[in-house]
Amino acid sequence: MMTEKSATPRRPKVPSLKRRTWWIVGIAAALVVALGAVVIAQPWASTETARVDYPAKPVPAPVAAPAIEQLPASDDFDWWTPLTPSDSAEFLGSSTAQGGQSALEIRSAGPQSESDPPRLQQSISVERGGNYTLSFWAKGTDVGENAIQVRLGPSVGHTTFVSLPAGTYDWTQMSLDYVSPTDSAKMNIMVTAVGQAGSALVDSFVATGNGSAVAQIMNSDLESHSGQVALANKSLMLAQGEARLSVGSRQFPTGDITWSIVDELGAAVADGTQKLKDHYTSIDLTELPLGFYQLNLTAALESGPQDRSTTFGVIEPYEGVASSSAFGTHLHFHGGEKRIDNLIGTLADIGVGHVRADVGWWATESAPGVYDYEAVIENAMEEYAKAGIEALQLPVYSNPLYDDGLTPSTPEGLQAYANFTNDLLNKFPNVGKDVEVYNEFDHTFNNGVCGPTPECYMDMLSVTSDYVKSVDPETTVVGPGNAGMGFKLEWLQKFFDLGGLNYVDAVSAHPYVQPGAPEKLAADLDTIQQMILTANNGESKPIWLTEMGWATKEGWVSDQSQADYLVRVMALSFGHGVERFYSYEAADSSLMDGDIESNFGLFEASTSFVPTAFVPKLAAVGQAQIAQQLQGKKFTVQEDAGENVSSYVFGEKKDATRVIWTTAESSTVTLASKKPVTVTSLDGGSTVVDSVKGMVTLELTGTPVYVAGSINLAAAAG
Numbered sequence: 001m002m003t004e005k006s007a008t009p010r011r012p013k014v015p016s017l018k019r020r021t022w023w024i025v026g027i028a029a030a031l032v033v034a035l036g037a038v039v040i041a042q043p044w045a046s047t048e049t050a051r052v053d054y055p056a057k058p059v060p061a062p063v064a065a066p067a068i069e070q071l072p073a074s075d076d077f078d079w080w081t082p083l084t085p086s087d088s089a090e091f092l093g094s095s096t097a098q099g100g101q102s103a104l105e106i107r108s109a110g111p112q113s114e115s116d117p118p119r120l121q122q123s124i125s126v127e128r129g130g131n132y133t134l135s136f137w138a139k140g141t142d143v144g145e146n147a148i149q150v151r152l153g154p155s156v157g158h159t160t161f162v163s164l165p166a167g168t169y170d171w172t173q174m175s176l177d178y179v180s181p182t183d184s185a186k187m188n189i190m191v192t193a194v195g196q197a198g199s200a201l202v203d204s205f206v207a208t209g210n211g212s213a214v215a216q217i218m219n220s221d222l223e224s225h226s227g228q229v230a231l232a233n234k235s236l237m238l239a240q241g242e243a244r245l246s247v248g249s250r251q252f253p254t255g256d257i258t259w260s261i262v263d264e265l266g267a268a269v270a271d272g273t274q275k276l277k278d279h280y281t282s283i284d285l286t287e288l289p290l291g292f293y294q295l296n297l298t299a300a301l302e303s304g305p306q307d308r309s310t311t312f313g314v315i316e317p318y319e320g321v322a323s324s325s326a327f328g329t330h331l332h333f334h335g336g337e338k339r340i341d342n343l344i345g346t347l348a349d350i351g352v353g354h355v356r357a358d359v360g361w362w363a364t365e366s367a368p369g370v371y372d373y374e375a376v377i378e379n380a381m382e383e384y385a386k387a388g389i390e391a392l393q394l395p396v397y398s399n400p401l402y403d404d405g406l407t408p409s410t411p412e413g414l415q416a417y418a419n420f421t422n423d424l425l426n427k428f429p430n431v432g433k434d435v436e437v438y439n440e441f442d443h444t445f446n447n448g449v450c451g452p453t454p455e456c457y458m459d460m461l462s463v464t465s466d467y468v469k470s471v472d473p474e475t476t477v478v479g480p481g482n483a484g485m486g487f488k489l490e491w492l493q494k495f496f497d498l499g500g501l502n503y504v505d506a507v508s509a510h511p512y513v514q515p516g517a518p519e520k521l522a523a524d525l526d527t528i529q530q531m532i533l534t535a536n537n538g539e540s541k542p543i544w545l546t547e548m549g550w551a552t553k554e555g556w557v558s559d560q561s562q563a564d565y566l567v568r569v570m571a572l573s574f575g576h577g578v579e580r581f582y583s584y585e586a587a588d589s590s591l592m593d594g595d596i597e598s599n600f601g602l603f604e605a606s607t608s609f610v611p612t613a614f615v616p617k618l619a620a621v622g623q624a625q626i627a628q629q630l631q632g633k634k635f636t637v638q639e640d641a642g643e644n645v646s647s648y649v650f651g652e653k654k655d656a657t658r659v660i661w662t663t664a665e666s667s668t669v670t671l672a673s674k675k676p677v678t679v680t681s682l683d684g685g686s687t688v689v690d691s692v693k694g695m696v697t698l699e700l701t702g703t704p705v706y707v708a709g710s711i712n713l714a715a716a717a718g
Contacts, residue, residue, distance in 0.1 A: 068232070068246045068248075068280045068281070068282045069232040069233055069234060069246040070232055070246075070248070070280070071226065071230055071232045071248045071250055071611065071612075072338060072611060072612060073087070073090050074089075074090050074091040074092065075091060075092050075093045075225045075226045075227040075250060075608070075611070076225060076226040076230070076336070076606070076608040076611030077091070077093070077104065077120060077219060077222060077224065077225045077226075077608060078218070078219045078224040078225070078591065078606075078607060078608045079122055079218035079219040079224075079591060080120040080121065080122050080191075080219065080222075081120065081121050081122070081334065081335065081336055081606075082118075082119075082120055082336040082337075082338075083118070083119050083120075083121050083336070083337075084113070084116050084117060084118050084119065084375070085118055085336070085337060085338070086112055086118040086193070088108065088109035088110065088112070089106070089107070089108040089109070089110075089112055089117075089118040089193040090105075090106070090107045090108075091104060091105075091106055091118075091120055091191075091193075092104070092105045092106075092107065092227060092250070093105070093222065093225035093226070093227030093228070093251070094201060094227075095251075095303065096139070096201060097203055097221075098137040098139070098171045098201075098203040098204050099137075099203060099204050099221060100203075100204075100221045100223050101223055101303075102221070102222055102223045102225065102227075103139075103201045103202065103203035103221075103222055104120070104191065104201065104202050104203065104222040105199055105200070105201050106148055106191065106193050106197055106199075106200045106201075106202070107197060107198065107199055107200075108147060108148070108193040108194075108195065108196055108197045108200075109196060110144060110147055110193070110194070110195040110196030110197070111194065111195050111196065112192075112193050112194050112195065113194075114194055116375070117149075117192040117193055117194050118192070118193045119151075119190045119191055119192040119193065120190070120191045121188050121189065121190045121191075122188070122189050122217065122218065122219075123186050123187070123188050123189075124186070124187055124188075124189065124207065124215045124216060124217055125185060125186060125187075125215065125216075126180045126185060126186065126187045126207075126209075126215050127180065127185070127209075128180060128181070128182050128183070128184065128185055129179065129180060129181070129182045130179070130180045130209055131177070131178075131179055131209055132152075132177070132178045132179075132180065132187065132207055132208065132209050132215060133175055133176070133177050133178070133207070133208050133209070134150070134152060134175065134176045134178065134189065134205065134206070134207050135173060135174065135175040135176075135205070135206050135208070136150065136173070136174055136175075136202055136203065136204055136205045136206070137171050137172065137173050137174070137202065137203045137204050138164045138165070138171070138172055138173075138174050138200065138201065138202050138203075139169065139170055139171045139172070139200075139201040139203075140164055140165060140166075140167065140168055140169050140197070140199070140200050140201070141168045141198045141199040141200075142167075142168060142197065142198030142199070143164055143165065143166055143167060143168070143197045143198065143199075143200050144166060144195040144196040144197055145163075145166045145195070146163040146166075146194060146195060147163075147164070147166070147193070147194055147195030147196055147197040147200070148163065148164040148191075148192070148193060148194070148195075148197050148200040148202075149161045149162065149163050149164070149190075149191075149192045149194055150162055150164075150174075150176060150189070150190070150191055150192070150202070151188075151189075151190040151192055152176060152178040152187055152188070152189060152190070153178075153187070153188060153190075154181060154184050154186065154187070154188065155188070159188075159190065160176065160177075160178055161176070161192075162174060162175075162176040164197075164200055164202075171201075171203075187207075187215070189205065189207075189217065202222075203221060203222060204220065204221055205217050205220040205221075206220065218591070224608055225608050226250070226608040226609065226611040227249075227250045227251045228249055228250075228251055228252070228299070228301060228303060228306050229247065229248070229249050229255075229257075229297070229299040229301065229306045229308060229609075230247075230248060230249075230250075230308075230608065230609055230610065230611055231245055231246060231247060231248075231310065231609060231610045231613070232246040232247075232248045232280070232611075232612065233245060233246055233610070233612070233613050234342040234345070234612050234613055235342055235343075235345065235346040235349065235613050236310065236311070236312040236313065236610065236613050236614070236615060236616055237312070237313045237315050237317075237346050237349055237350055237616060237620065237621075237624065238285070238312060238313065238314050238315070239314075239315065239316070239317050239349075240288070240289065240290055240314050240315065240316055241286055242286060243285040243286055243288055243312075243314050244282050244283060244284055244285060244286065245282070245283040245285065245295060245312070246280065246281075246282050246283075247259075247276070247280065247281050247282070247283060247297070247299075248276075248279050248280045248281075249276055249279055249280075249299065249301060250279065251301075251303070252276070252279070252301045252302050252303070253276065253277075253278055253279050254275065254276050254277070254302075255275070255276045255299055255300055255301040255302070256273060256274075256275055256276075256299070256300040257273065257274055257275070257276060257281055257283075257297060257298075257299055257300075258271075258272075258273045258297070258298045258300070259271060259272055259273075259283060259295060259296065259297045259298075260272075260295075260296050261285065261288070261293050261294070261295055261296075262293065262294050262296070263291055263292070263293055264291060264292045264293070264618070264683060269288065269293070270285065270288070276299075283295075285314070288314045289314065289684075289685065290314050290315060290316065290625075290683065290684030290685060290686075291313070291314055291621070291683050291684055291685055292311065292312075292313050292616075292618050292621045292683045293311065293312055293313070293314065294309060294310070294311050294312075295309060295310050295311075295312060296308075296309045297309065308609045309609075310607075310609055310610055310615050311615055311616055311617070311618075312615075312616065313616050313620060313621040313624065313683075314684075315349065315350065315621065315624040315625075315628075315684065316624075316628055316684070317349040317350075318348065318349055318350060318351040318624070318627050318628065318631070320351075320631055320632070321353070321388055322347075322348040322351075322352070322353035322387060322388040322389050322390075323353045323354065323388055323389060323390040323432065324353060325351050325352065325353030325354070325627060325631075326353075326574065326579065326580050326581060326630075327351050327352050327353060327354070327570070327580075327581055327582075327583075327623065327626075327627055328352060328353065328354030328355060328356060328392065328546075328580060328581065328582035328583070329347060329352050329354075329355060329356070329582055329583045329584070329585060329586045329602065330355070330356045330357065330546075330547060330582055330583070330584045330585040330586065331343075331344075331347075331355050331356070331357045331380070331585065331586045331587075332357070332585060332586075332587070332589055333357075333376045333377075333380065334587065334589045334605065334606065335587065335605070335606035335614065336606065337376065337379060338612050339606055339611070339612055339613065339614065340376070340379075340380060340383070341379070341383050342612055342613055343586060343587065343603070343613070343614050344380065344383040344384060344386075344387050344389065345383070345386075345387050346613070346614070347387070347389065347586060348387040348388060348389055349624070350602075350620060350623045350624035350627060351623060351624060351626070351627020351628065351631070352389070352586075352623065352627075353388070353389055353390065354389065354390050354391070354392055354434075354580065354582065355384060355389055355390075355391055355392070355586075356391075356392040356394055356436070356546055356547075356582050357377075357380065357391060357392075357393075357394060358394040358395075358396045358439060359373070359377055359393065359394060359395055359396070359424055360374075360396060360397075361395055361396060361397065361398060361399045361417065361420050362397075362398060362399050362400060362405070364420065364424075365399050365401065365416075365420055367401070368401055368416070369419065371420065371423045371424075371427070373427060381427075381428040381430070381431055384430075384431045385430040385431055389431070390431055390432035390434060391428065391431040391432060391434070392432075392434045392435070392436055392478065392546065392582070393421075393424050393425060393428075393434065393435040393436070394435075394436050394439055395417065395420055395421045395424050395435070395437075395438075396438065396439050396445075397438070397439070397445055397446075398447075398448075399416065399420075401416070402416045402417075403448065403449070406447050406448050406449065407438075407441075407445070407446045407447055407448030407450075408448065408460065409448040409449045409450035409456065409459065409460075410449075414459060414460055414463045414464075415463060415467075417460065417463075417464060418463050418464040418466075418467040418468070419467070421435060421437070421464050421467075421468055422467055422468045422471055425468060425471075425472070425475060426471070432476075433472060433474055433475045433476055434475075434476045434478065435468065435475060435476070435477060435478065436478040436479060436481055436508060436546055437460060437461050437464050437465065437477060437478070437479045437480075437481075437504075438457070438460060438479070438480075438481065439481055440481055440482065440483035440510060441456075441457045441460070441480055441481070441482075442457075442480070442482050442483055442488060442491055443483040453494075454480075454491055454494040454495040454498055454500070455494075455498065457479070457480050457495065457500075458495070458498050458499070458500060458503075461477075461479050461480070461500065461503045461504070462503055464477075465477045465503040465504070466503070476505045476506065477503065477504050477505050477506075478504060478505065478506045478507075478508045478544055478546065479500070479503070479504045479507075479508060480492075480495055480500065480504075480507075480508065480509075481508040481509065481510060481546055481547075482508075482509050482510060483510055483512075484510050484511050484512030484513070485511075485512050485513060486511050486512075486513060486520070486521070486524065487509055487511045487521070487524045487525075487527075487528060488509075489524065489527065489528070489531075492507075492509075492528065492531065493531060496531060496532070496535035496536075497535065501532065501535055501536045501541055504541070505541070505542070506541060506542040506543065506544045506579065506580070507528070507532065507541050507542070507543050507544070508543075508544045508545070508546040509528075509543070509545060509546070510545070510546065510547035510548065510584075511524070511545065511548065512547075512548065512549070514549075514550045514551060514556070514557060515550065515556050515557045517565060517568070517663060517702075518565050518568050518569035518572060519568070519572065519646065519663055521569065521572065521573070521576075522572050522575075522576050525543065525572075525573065525576035525577055525578065526576055526577070528543060528577070529543070529576070529577045540577075542579035542580070543577050543578045543579060544578070544579060544580040544581075544582070545573055545578055545580075545581050545582060546580075546582045547582060547584040547585075548569060548573075548581065548582065548583060548584060549562075549566065549583050549584035549585065549600045550562045550565050550566070550600070551596040551597070551598075551599045551600045552599050552600075552617065553593065553594060553595075553596055553599055554593065554594075556596060559617050559618050559619070560618060560703070561702075562617065562618070562619050563617070563618040563619040563621070563622040563682060563703075564622075564661070564682070564702050564703050564704065566583060566619050566622060566623070567622045567625075567626050567659070567682060567704045568646070568659075568661060568702075568704055569581075570626055571626070571646075571648045571659035571704065572646065572648060574630075574635045574648070574650070575635050575638050575648040583602060583619075583623070584600050585600050585601055585602075586601060586602055586603060586614075587601040587602065587603040587604070587605060587606075587614045588600070588601035588603065588604050588605035589601075589605060590605050591604075591605045591606075591607065601614075601617065602616065602617060602619045602620040602623055603615060603616050603617060603620055604616075604617060618682075618683065621682070621683045621684065622682050622683065624684075625680070625682060625683060625684050625706075626659070628684075629650075629657050629659070629680065629706045630650050630657065630659075632651075633650035633651035633655065633656075633657060634650065634651070635648065635649070635650055636649045636650060636651065636652055636656065637649045639658070641660065641669050642667060642669055643664075643667075644662045644663045644664040644667050645660065645661070645662045645667050645669060645700060646659075646660065646661055646662070646663070647659070647660040647669075648660075654709070656708070656709065657706055657707070657708050658706065658707040658708075659704050659705075659706060660698075660700065660704065660705060660706075660707055661700055661701070661702055661703065661704040661705070662700040662701060662702065663702065665701070666699060666700065666701055667699075667700045668697060668698070668699055668700070669697070669698050669700065670695060670696070670697050670698075671691075671695070671696040671697070671698065671707070671709075672694055672695055673691045673694065673695070673696055673709060674691055674694050675691070675709065676688050676689060676690050676691070676709070677689045677691070677696055677707060677708065677709040678706075678707070678708040678709065679698065679705055679706070679707050679708075680705060680706040680707075680708070681703070681705055682703050682704055682705070
């Protein structure tokens with residue numbers, strides 16, 4: 001442990017190779033007969049040597065510390081999303097509270113936009129057509145007339161509101177009545193800055209119906225926020241050799257920061273204590289090797305001790321052109337604009353070259369043929385282009401101007417959908433020409449008169465595909481994007497029989513199998529490839545899995561299993577005809593642990609301890625590693641490596657990389673090799689193994705590893 005005076009953390013311990021998932025043992029050739037599957041490597045002369053463990057790539061030499069990253073002007077509040085940020089409006093945590101330890105303070109130089117003002121917003125569940133009262137407390141200093149408003153409604157433009165009183169006053173209770181729409185089970189609470197306010201404080205929100213609390217508001221007392229201590233990093237996927245964590249406190253210029261780092265197994269690898277200076281300090285982790293870690297931090301501040309923790313990854317950033325990657329993900333715009341901008345850059349760093357993001361038709365076309373894209377959409381498209389990421393445009397679902405707001409099925413509605421799709425593609429030409437026609441047409445989203453059948457989808461697809469390709473023949477049209485669980489083989493067969501392959505450039509699907517393992521998909525993928533060949537006169541079509549993932553939830557799928565399954569399904573998908581794979585999704589949409597739908601992310605939902613980034617799960621580090629391992633390599637062969645063992649080979653000869661695992665509790669495979677073999681764990685920990693008498697043994701589990709080396713594939717297949 002370092003002393004306070006030193007202000008220099010002790011050198012991180014370099015964790016040994018992760019022994020939780022596998023072991024490597026050199027053995028003599030005489031033991032081969034007693035072992036399971038044997039993979040024979042190309043022979044060459046070698047002398048017997050002992051195993052040597054060291055990182056796959058040397059850690060780069062330390063460089064001069066960059067300037068410490070700064071926290072944003074406004075604080076971040078758990079469960080509350082910042083929207084339409086403005087340099088002249090601040091939302092801050094304040095110790096001047098009506099109840100508890102904290103309240104929300106709004107300072108605004110005004111005036112701001114009335115139609116789309118800077119705000120904090122939280123969506124809560126309500127009964128359709130229900131009567132509600134929202135109560136809260138307010139306190140003001142030099143507040144302008146109608147400057148600060150609390151609004152309720154489905155969107156910022158369709159609300160009822162109450163304005164905080166003008167002037168200077170002590171805490172006063174306020175309330176607002178609201179009748180929820182019959183077509184919506186959500187109510188948005190919005191604290192907005194419209195005009196000038198020296199200091200406006202709000203606290204203690206309560207939503208009631210019929211006199212009792214019926215709608216849960218999270219962080220209703222505004223206690224959980226970033227003002228006391230937070231990380232200022234724009235990404236928690238840190239580059240090896242450059243890893244630093246910027247710690248800041250907006251409220252306090254001084255304080256002691258005590259921290260420790262543990263690896264994936266919980267082993268301590270670094271710790272230290274250092275002082276805040278002018279609100280900031282930086283934790284130097286440049287000697288940490290590739291891996292997945294947790295920071296535990298205590299800030300001794302004037303207000304008292306504050307404990308925080310977060311995970312982070314140390315990675316080798318993807319250096320290729322992002323759009324050349326076969327990996328994609330789905331992105332929802334939760335967490336605020338700055339966070340999303342930074343996440344897009346992080347996705348490129350972990351090898352994600354394609355993003356699928358739905359664009360709401362109802363929110364875009366306000367009058368026939370008049371398209372006005374939401375600011376968050378336009379901003380994201382700009383960030384994709386900067387990061388070298390291509391978008392798979394996803395126009396969804398309906399528009400009240402056509403077919404009574406249902407999924408379109410009339411000629412007028414179908415052509416209007418095609419027109420919107422074409423405009424979407426033309427609006428953002430810098431992010432590619434890929435489009436998926438509708439989302440899960442066979443699912444309950446589809447409330448159209450025609451229904452969810454292949455015949456009805458053909459009506460939509462044919463009109464849309466013909467139209468967008470008449471404008472730009474280079475457009476890549478993707479469909480049908482069926483919903484899980486598993487593949488809808490009968491639905492697909494009917495779609496193929498109707499001529500659907502004439503209108504798509506790639507066949508898409510969402511074959512969820514959670515909470516189960518992914519290996520069952522391999523046979524179905526082979527079947528679909530054959531179905532395509534049969535229906536398409538012997539010609540193949542690419543297969544894109546445009547949604548696939550596992551939600552992390554206690555008693556459902558653990559973070560470890562999510563990472564294992566994602567890497568496994570990626571490898572087996574590429575080995576069974578899939579050209580592009582989109583994980584679902586980039587980040588969780590809610591901090592609520594028990595909700596399945598909200599917890600599919602590679603990253604966790606936004607949290608106030610990290611106001612400008614998302615916290616990675618192990619799956620994010622797994623994504624970064626598989627992108628590095630397979631970069632520039634095509635699938636070569638699926639090896640027969642023994643019962644329960646899957647081994648997919650990418651690349652050839654000395655450049656070959658295997659992704660290998662077992663579906664059993666453990667399995668043993670043997671490599672016959674006279675040259676060193678590099679074995680890399682899911683999170684990047686690597687070992688170069690010298691052969692002992694020409695043999696190396698691997699003990700496998702369900703966590704995939706990567707094995708590099710020149711192996712005789714013909715012998716392996718036998």
